[in-house]
Amino acid sequence: MEIQRYKLTIAYRGTAYHGWQKQLPNKYYKGPAPTGGLEGIPTVQETLAVAIQAVVKHQVNLVGSSRTDTGVHAKGQVAHFDTHMTQIPLIGLQRAINSRLPADIDVRRIEPVPPTFDAISSTASKRYQYFLWNDRRKPVYFSDLAWHWWHRLDVDAMKDAAARFVGTHDFASFAKSGHGRESTVRTVYACDISYRPPRFVFGVEGSGFLWNMVRIMVGTLVQVGMGTYEPEEITRMLESKDRTAAGHTAPAHGLFLQWIKFKPADVADAPQGDQN
Amino acid sequence: MEIQRYKLTIAYRGTAYHGWQKQLPNKYYKGPAPTGGLEGIPTVQETLAVAIQAVVKHQVNLVGSSRTDTGVHAKGQVAHFDTHMTQIPLIGLQRAINSRLPADIDVRRIEPVPPTFDAISSTASKRYQYFLWNDRRKPVYFSDLAWHWWHRLDVDAMKDAAARFVGTHDFASFAKSGHGRESTVRTVYACDISYRPPRFVFGVEGSGFLWNMVRIMVGTLVQVGMGTYEPEEITRMLESKDRTAAGHTAPAHGLFLQWIKFKPADVADAPQGDQN
Numbered sequence: 001m002e003i004q005r006y007k008l009t010i011a012y013r014g015t016a017y018h019g020w021q022k023q024l025p026n027k028y029y030k031g032p033a034p035t036g037g038l039e040g041i042p043t044v045q046e047t048l049a050v051a052i053q054a055v056v057k058h059q060v061n062l063v064g065s066s067r068t069d070t071g072v073h074a075k076g077q078v079a080h081f082d083t084h085m086t087q088i089p090l091i092g093l094q095r096a097i098n099s100r101l102p103a104d105i106d107v108r109r110i111e112p113v114p115p116t117f118d119a120i121s122s123t124a125s126k127r128y129q130y131f132l133w134n135d136r137r138k139p140v141y142f143s144d145l146a147w148h149w150w151h152r153l154d155v156d157a158m159k160d161a162a163a164r165f166v167g168t169h170d171f172a173s174f175a176k177s178g179h180g181r182e183s184t185v186r187t188v189y190a191c192d193i194s195y196r197p198p199r200f201v202f203g204v205e206g207s208g209f210l211w212n213m214v215r216i217m218v219g220t221l222v223q224v225g226m227g228t229y230e231p232e233e234i235t236r237m238l239e240s241k242d243r244t245a246a247g248h249t250a251p252a253h254g255l256f257l258q259w260i261k262f263k264p265a266d267v268a269d270a271p272q273g274d275q276n
Numbered sequence: 277m278e279i280q281r282y283k284l285t286i287a288y289r290g291t292a293y294h295g296w297q298k299q300l301p302n303k304y305y306k307g308p309a310p311t312g313g314l315e316g317i318p319t320v321q322e323t324l325a326v327a328i329q330a331v332v333k334h335q336v337n338l339v340g341s342s343r344t345d346t347g348v349h350a351k352g353q354v355a356h357f358d359t360h361m362t363q364i365p366l367i368g369l370q371r372a373i374n375s376r377l378p379a380d381i382d383v384r385r386i387e388p389v390p391p392t393f394d395a396i397s398s399t400a401s402k403r404y405q406y407f408l409w410n411d412r413r414k415p416v417y418f419s420d421l422a423w424h425w426w427h428r429l430d431v432d433a434m435k436d437a438a439a440r441f442v443g444t445h446d447f448a449s450f451a452k453s454g455h456g457r458e459s460t461v462r463t464v465y466a467c468d469i470s471y472r473p474p475r476f477v478f479g480v481e482g483s484g485f486l487w488n489m490v491r492i493m494v495g496t497l498v499q500v501g502m503g504t505y506e507p508e509e510i511t512r513m514l515e516s517k518d519r520t521a522a523g524h525t526a527p528a529h530g531l532f533l534q535w536i537k538f539k540p541a542d543v544a545d546a547p548q549g550d551q552n
């Protein structure tokens with residue numbers, strides 16, 4: 001019986017979900033269980049798995065590339081699962097799954113991939129976007145999709161500071177404790193800021209990210225814009241390897257997982273059969 | 277003690293509210309109490325009144341121009357209230373109220389008006405907008421702000437039909453029973469459709485509107501676009517004065533109250549004093 005692995009590209013609005021997946025406290029985690037008080041609120045992964053299982057008629061192990069936190073959104077989350085139900089045409093499979101999903105989750109793409117593909121270990125780079133609404137007027141219609149922060153910001157200083165994140169650094173100062181990663185060294189390929197008043201969009205592309213890394217980077221950049229820190233201080237913050245040396249953590253609801261790139265070798269040679 | 281009347285222009289996202297105001301069943305209303313099952317869900321009017329009262333330090337009677345239904349949004353709802361707390365500068369009053377409101381309600385403007393101004397009886401005309409997302413892909417990030425309807429639509433036929441609503445007609449066929457109005461004759465000044473794929477925006481401007489009038493007009497226009505009705509049938513529907521002669525009611529969440537115009541005489545001569 002042929003088993004086929006499928007790669008899903010998913011868009012969702014995280015507002016109504018307890019993140020992609022319940023965060024399991026690990027040995028490094030000091031705080032309360034992240035699920036505290038949120039029992040009963042579904043995760044995107046659970047909701048999506050239920051829809052897939054209703055279509056393929058068997059349990060699936062749905063593995064997501066990024067564990068987005070509660071309230072965080074995605075334009076291009078990626079996940080994989082295996083099934084022997086390979087006789088379902090791809091487009092039919094996608095529509096059947098989407099018809100069983102709520103309005104705030106949509107499978108944008110579904111592709112067969114070789115068993116070498118793994119949504120987590122095959123990841124080459126990711127890009128996040130963070131939206132900030134810098135106006136006195138509230139973003140009434142998208143209050144859950146952008147951080148509303150009204151204070152005059154020095155854009156040039158922010159861009160100067162943002163550039164200092166680019167490169168391979170130890171991002172320990174920009175990680176929430178309990179991230180549970182052995183190494184806190186990451187490579188940031190790009191950290192850009194676009195400003196079309198009153199909207200700021202921060203873009204951060206990197207090899208991988210630590211827990212709350214983008215949100216702490218954005219919170220710190222906003223404090224640079226307010227004059228709390230000088231752009232030069234970013235370097236010192238990185239060197240200190242101490243969370244208290246960096247700035248505040250920006251709220252979750254302004255964050256979007258934009259896209260994920262994978263190692264070409266792992267996605268190559270996808271069997272083209274009766275899936276198409 | 278000087279009493280001053282204030283006119284508020286308000287924007288809100290109706291998703292989390294039980295409409296502007298709880299609809300009181302009237303002698304014409306046949307169905308279940310509209311509040312059925314929704315007790316505990318706040319209305320926009322209640323939420324706004326609480327914020328105003330916290331600022332002016334006394335009970336206020338907040339009168340809104342349009343009783344938008346549950347899930348309906350507003351860019352320019354208008355309401356009025358009276359207070360003797362005229363020593364509060366206008367801008368301070370607005371900011372104090374907004375700081376006490378949730379992220380999905382924002383007072384866009386506050387102006388002193390003469391006691392002749394009444395948010396309901398001074399209304400000259402109103403314009404509603406209805407947003408339709410005509411694509412297979414779901415509007416994941418604004419699923420509560422547009423009707424997601426995927427079916428090829430004949431735009432020309434819809435525009436032809438829309439034009440037939442313009443003028444003074446008896447809109448009994450386009451009113452939900454229980455509207456409780458003596459007369460169902462209304463004047464529609466404009467009924468336009470803009471289409472920038474995949475987004476349709478219906479705009480309806482009129483002297484006044486019956487319960488669900490815009491939503492039934494939009495639902496019927498979409499059925500014209502699908503070929504269920506010919507554009508010419510709009511005239512027959514109006515003449516029949518029978519709700520069953522018209523089409524479906526479009527869902528509430530695509531509807532926005534865009535703006536309200538008032539009789540110039542009623543808003544004139546606003547006292548310009550220490551309010552400014």
